[in-house]
Amino acid sequence: MADIAALRALGIAPDQLQPEYREVLESLTEDEVRVLSQLKQRMDSVGDVEGHGDGGVFW
Known part of the structure; x- marks a missing residue:
């Protein structure tokens, strides 16, 4: 079960x-949460994004 605080x-x-989305997130392993964290850090390092399409990934 994923660390909800993380x-x-x-x-x-x-x-x-x-x-159904909550169930998926709650079932993530520690490694999967770590990967999400690393991706977010990399995306944050790029700076602000001025617009989004219908991609569905928002931080």
Whole structure:
């Protein structure tokens, strides 16, 4: 089960997601949460994004 506090630290609030998405996040391994964290750090290092399409990935 994923560390919910670690997910919240990434800006992901599982309690605000649809139940099926929350279930997926809660089932992540520590390694998967670590990968999400690394991806977020890399994306944050790029700077602000001025617009989004319908990609569905938001931090």
